[in-house]
Amino acid sequence: MALVKREIRPTAELTPFRTWGPMSLFDEFNRLFEETLGDLGRVTAPSTYVAPVDLYETDEALVLEMAVPGLSPEEIDISLEGNKLTVRGEHKPVEDQGVRRYYLQEIPHGTFVRSFTLPVEISSDEVKAEFRNGMLKLTMPKVETARAKRIPISVAE
Numbered sequence: 001m002a003l004v005k006r007e008i009r010p011t012a013e014l015t016p017f018r019t020w021g022p023m024s025l026f027d028e029f030n031r032l033f034e035e036t037l038g039d040l041g042r043v044t045a046p047s048t049y050v051a052p053v054d055l056y057e058t059d060e061a062l063v064l065e066m067a068v069p070g071l072s073p074e075e076i077d078i079s080l081e082g083n084k085l086t087v088r089g090e091h092k093p094v095e096d097q098g099v100r101r102y103y104l105q106e107i108p109h110g111t112f113v114r115s116f117t118l119p120v121e122i123s124s125d126e127v128k129a130e131f132r133n134g135m136l137k138l139t140m141p142k143v144e145t146a147r148a149k150r151i152p153i154s155v156a157e
Contacts, residue, residue, distance in 0.1 A: 049091055049108035062122060064139045069134035078129060083118045
């Protein structure tokens, strides 16, 4: 999460309309609304969670690392069909007996699905999945024909 410093303009700078035009009227209304109410006036709907992923290749395997904070291994489903890898999960909302009045709600809830077409053929019987500190790591060994081979160079005299 990145913190963004927001410049707060003095209230004396409030001017009703800086520019004129059919679409600029909406922009000016939004600007005035934000300057007047600040962050409290900003309405944000909870978004669908998209788990961030790194997919990289080593000489022996493809490796996928996915950030899934707040989930347990039992809440994640991994499937491999041919060269298509699919990871599913669900962020369940907190079950609370009391009423909550949110001032800000950014933690996403609901199901997510990420699918990847793998760029090389892998040995599906040897795929390993590890889970540690909210990070899912899949190590997918390549088949022998897809592995990089080192070719020695001989020196001609």
